[in-house]
Structures are given as C-alpha cells and as structure tokens.
Amino acid sequence: MHEVFAALARNAAQRPTAPAFRDEAQALDWRALAARVASLSAALADAPPVIGLAVPGGVDFVVADLAVTLSGRRFVPVPFFFSPEQQAHVLADAEVGAIIGAPRAAAFGLPVIAPNAPDRGADLPRYGGGATRVIYTSGSSGRPKGVVLGDRQLSGSVMALADVVGATAGDKHLSVLPLAQLLEQSCGVFLPILAGAETVFSAGATFALLGGPVAPFLAAMVRENPTTSLVAPTLLARWLDAIEAGGAPAPASLRFVAVGGALTPPSVLARAELHAIPVCEGYGLSECCAVVAMNPPNDAMAGTVGRVLDPLDVKIIDGEITVAGPTVMQGYLNGAAAPERWHTGDNGHFHEGRLVVEGRRDALIVTGAGRNISPEWVESRVTADPRIKGAALCHGADDSLVLVVALSTPIAPTDIAALLTDLPAYARPAAVIFAEPKHPGLLFPAGTPNRAVAADVARSGARFPLFENSEACLT
Structure with a gap:
C-alpha cells in the first residue's frame, strides 16, 4: 500500500x-x-x-x-x-x-x-x-x-x-x-x-x-x-x-x-x-x-x-x-x-x-454412467436469460440431473429446455424445479447458488420434465 x-x-x-x-x-x-x-x-x-x-x-x-x-x-x-x-x-x-x-x-x-x-x-x-x-x-x-x-x-x-x-x-x-x-x-x-x-x-x-x-x-x-x-x-x-x-x-x-x-x-x-x-x-x-x-x-x-x-x-x-x-x-x-x-x-x-x-472441484457431478459434469457449465446456459436470477444443477438419488431455477419472472419449462439444447445428452437435466429468488439461503449476493440449500429444494420441489431421454437418467 x-x-x-x-x-x-x-x-x-x-x-x-x-x-x-x-x-x-x-x-x-x-x-x-x-x-x-x-x-x-x-x-x-x-x-x-x-x-x-x-x-x-x-x-x-x-x-x-x-x-x-x-x-x-x-x-x-x-x-x-x-x-x-x-x-x-x-x-x-x-x-x-x-x-x-x-x-x-x-x-x-x-x-x-x-x-x-x-x-x-x-x-x-x-x-x-x-x-x-x-x-x-x-x-x-x-x-x-x-x-x-x-x-x-x-x-x-x-x-x-x-x-x-x-x-x-x-x-x-x-x-x-x-x-x-x-x-x-x-x-x-x-x-x-x-x-x-x-x-x-x-x-x-x-x-x-x-x-x-x-x-x-x-x-x-x-x-x-x-x-x-x-x-x-x-x-x-x-x-x-x-x-x-x-x-x-x-x-x-x-x-x-x-x-x-x-x-x-x-x-x-x-x-x-x-x-x-x-x-x-x-x-x-x-x-x-x-x-x-x-x-x-x-x-x-x-x-x-x-x-x-x-x-x-x-x-x-x-x-x-x-x-x-x-x-x-x-x-x-x-x-x-x-x-x-x-x-x-x-x-x-x-x-x-x-x-x-472449468468449475469447482467439490461441485463436480459424477453420474452412474461415469460422466463428469461441471454444474457451472450447465447453469451458465440458463442464467444468460434475464428471467432467471440463479440456477443450480443437482444430482438426484436416482442418478437423474435436476435443475433448480430461481426466477425473476415466470418462464415455461420448454423455454428452459430450449436454452440447454446445445448440451450433450449426458449433461441435460431430466427436470426443472422452480424456486423463489428469496428462498432462504438459496443464492449468494453475486447470484451464485448455495448448493446445499439447492439440494434440499431439489429433494422436495415439484419437478417439471425437460429431457426424458437424458443420458444422466440411464444406469
């Protein structure tokens, strides 16, 4: 100084x-x-x-x-x-x-x-x-x-x-x-x-x-x-x-x-x-x-x-x-x-x-099929949309990928899917869960997700299908 x-x-x-x-x-x-x-x-x-x-x-x-x-x-x-x-x-x-x-x-x-x-x-x-x-x-x-x-x-x-x-x-x-x-x-x-x-x-x-x-x-x-x-x-x-x-x-x-x-x-x-x-x-x-x-x-x-x-x-x-x-x-x-x-x-x-x-090591998702997926890679596709304040990709107990999305304004699941079509099948989430941006602890001030909170939301939230043929759903 x-x-x-x-x-x-x-x-x-x-x-x-x-x-x-x-x-x-x-x-x-x-x-x-x-x-x-x-x-x-x-x-x-x-x-x-x-x-x-x-x-x-x-x-x-x-x-x-x-x-x-x-x-x-x-x-x-x-x-x-x-x-x-x-x-x-x-x-x-x-x-x-x-x-x-x-x-x-x-x-x-x-x-x-x-x-x-x-x-x-x-x-x-x-x-x-x-x-x-x-x-x-x-x-x-x-x-x-x-x-x-x-x-x-x-x-x-x-x-x-x-x-x-x-x-x-x-x-x-x-x-x-x-x-x-x-x-x-x-x-x-x-x-x-x-x-x-x-x-x-x-x-x-x-x-x-x-x-x-x-x-x-x-x-x-x-x-x-x-x-x-x-x-x-x-x-x-x-x-x-x-x-x-x-x-x-x-x-x-x-x-x-x-x-x-x-x-x-x-x-x-x-x-x-x-x-x-x-x-x-x-x-x-x-x-x-x-x-x-x-x-x-x-x-x-x-x-x-x-x-x-x-x-x-x-x-x-x-x-x-x-x-x-x-x-x-x-x-x-x-x-x-x-x-x-x-x-x-x-x-x-x-x-x-x-x-x-490439993303956080501790956030890396390894699917049952042996695929390594960096959540940030997927999340960045949807957070480019101004209607979405933040997103977190979660790995379900059934080996499916679930995307938790915090919305600023409503958006249809089909619009979410359209943002992810350029991803390979193994990285596409099977479903999306919509959450309020003010959900306690879900987003840090910069808009990045608290993954522990997002995982809780993913376990209890209502799911809307996105890609039924997602490779991450296969075992």
Whole structure:
C-alpha cells in the first residue's frame, strides 16, 4: 500500500482540484480527499486495533478504508448484503473494537466513529506499513470466513492489475460492485488513486447488480460515460437485453469492462462483442487477493480468463488450479498460515497460454454412467436469460440431473429446455424445479447458488420434465 499512499500525496500536490471520488451525496478532489484521510487517521490515534466499517459504499467508504489503513490498524468491512447473523459473526470473529458508520451502526453494540473527522489541517503522513485487512467471504456454507491480507498481498495485486488494465489519469471508473468486495476496492479505489483517475459511485447501479431494477445502472452508464467498470455476468446479460429492447447503446467511452464472479455464458460474450462492449473476463478469489488472471483490454480471448498476473505462478495439479506468489493470503483469521502454494478448489487448464476455469472441484457431478459434469457449465446456459436470477444443477438419488431455477419472472419449462439444447445428452437435466429468488439461503449476493440449500429444494420441489431421454437418467 506504500505505492497507493505515495500516489495519493502526489495527486494532492500536483492535481489538487482534479476530481477524485464522487457519489450521489458528495464529491472530493484530490486535495480534499487527502485532507479527510489525514484527519480521520489522526482521529483514530486512540482507537482500538481492529476497526469495522458499516458504510455501504461511496466516498465515506473510501475515506474510512484509507484512513484505517494509514493508521496501521486492521480494517474489517462489514458487507451490507450479509444477513444480521453473518454481520454479528464478522464483528465477533474479527474482535472488532469500534465501528465507523452512521448512527445506526450503534445497533452493533460497539463504539461508533463518524466517517467525517474535524479537519485538523495536517498534511497526509507517510504510510508506515503493517496494516492488514480482513475480507469476509460467505463460502459454500454461508458462514463467513475471514481472509487476512497485508501490504505484500495488496501491493503485489494492485501493481500487477495496473499493468493489465493500463489505467491513466484520463480514465473514469463507474463503481458497481459493492466496495466490501476486494475486487472493487482494488479496481475502484486503489487503481484510480495510482493513476490519478476519477471514480464515480452509483448506489442504484450496485443494487441492480444485486437484483434491483436495472434502470439506475443504465442511467449511470449514459450519464457518466465511464471508461472502465466491473460487472457480474447476470448484470451484463440484463444490460444487453435493455440495449436490444431499444435502450441506449453502451457508451463509446468504454475501453474495459471486467466481468467475473461466475462463469459468463458464451452467448452473452458474443452479444457483448456485437454491441461493442469491451468485456474482459477475469478470475480470482479473495484468498489470492481477488485476481489471479485477467484478459487485458484489446487482447481478450473469449472462453478464457486471460493470462496469469505477472508475479504469480499458477500450476495445474491433478486438474486443479494452484497459485503461488506474493498475493496469496496470510491465512484465514484465527486459523493456520496459508501454505506457499494455494489450492483453489477450482478445476482448470491452459489454452494458448491463457487460463480456462472449468468449475469447482467439490461441485463436480459424477453420474452412474461415469460422466463428469461441471454444474457451472450447465447453469451458465440458463442464467444468460434475464428471467432467471440463479440456477443450480443437482444430482438426484436416482442418478437423474435436476435443475433448480430461481426466477425473476415466470418462464415455461420448454423455454428452459430450449436454452440447454446445445448440451450433450449426458449433461441435460431430466427436470426443472422452480424456486423463489428469496428462498432462504438459496443464492449468494453475486447470484451464485448455495448448493446445499439447492439440494434440499431439489429433494422436495415439484419437478417439471425437460429431457426424458437424458443420458444422466440411464444406469
């Protein structure tokens, strides 16, 4: 993080009135940002060693993130999209001593620090190093696990991303992903600071990502004319649907739209190319500081997640993606230190020097006929449809494949079948079960399924036939 704070000081000195960060309520230039970070960092002099952040996003999140880090304390974002039980677990597990946020943060039962400290007129101090942050990932069980990251991991990742993205002071980043997610912290906060670029936050666009109305996202794209942004495959599909329904085309200003978090359907990538949206797939996980591989602008290869970031060593061991290098986490909070080579749990291979991700190893379905099926391969076909918020392929006790689908709007089983006709017989589900998107625990915030919950739904839900001659039904 030394590079980030050095860039912040440089921007404040050389481009003091240039725009830095803006949301619906406030805007900061580089001089004002540096002043607010310095003031809040100084106000934390007597604060506990672990500080939580209960600000959903925007400018206040950026100031708090930088100030807590500058003060050398441990920074723990509390994701607003976590359940109250998950949030309580985060605070207890990380031993958070105080929390930055609005007055309602007092509900957590901890001392509350306002994100706006009185301006003391002090210059931005030099970063002394040693700060850590804990990023909580809900994981497959829904119980959050804390990933501990320090200067080594963050600096290695951010500097490698800077080379791939090629950010400049002329960029404008539209921030859509929640800032509690490390990828948006890196690409929406740290990279713009390094480049001296502007970041614009849109709460409406973020809620569109989480299943809310898509109109605020579309309006933000038209209004801001950004050059970069990060989206999830489901939001990309909804964006394309709006364009094809007669909406505004993608801004010509865009040069880099990263997409990740789940497998992007090939049909969605093809449509994005048709509509001149410069989509670049990437791959990563919090345990490796969010990004392991990324397609660069103007050199993206569809079907791959790009080349491995320069400081990392990725090897495929028994079909599994493994990662070594400076971005591998320190370890899980309250757990053992991470090994030198991290086994990601994802299957993959290389194609022409680029990484291809095949799906989670623990989700792999092996049928009675000996077929290996990655659920993501099947699920991505249906989640390309905007009426479908999420899907999970399940393996029944009778060796049949059942697709659990969470609907945004009604859809007929025949329409589901039409989305799957390009699959080989052995991968076609025999039936579909429709579920509500709000079914407790069925979908994680990014739209990916909780497979344990989906399996329960598959055992009890009403089945509608899809492919009666599915090979997976044969024994």
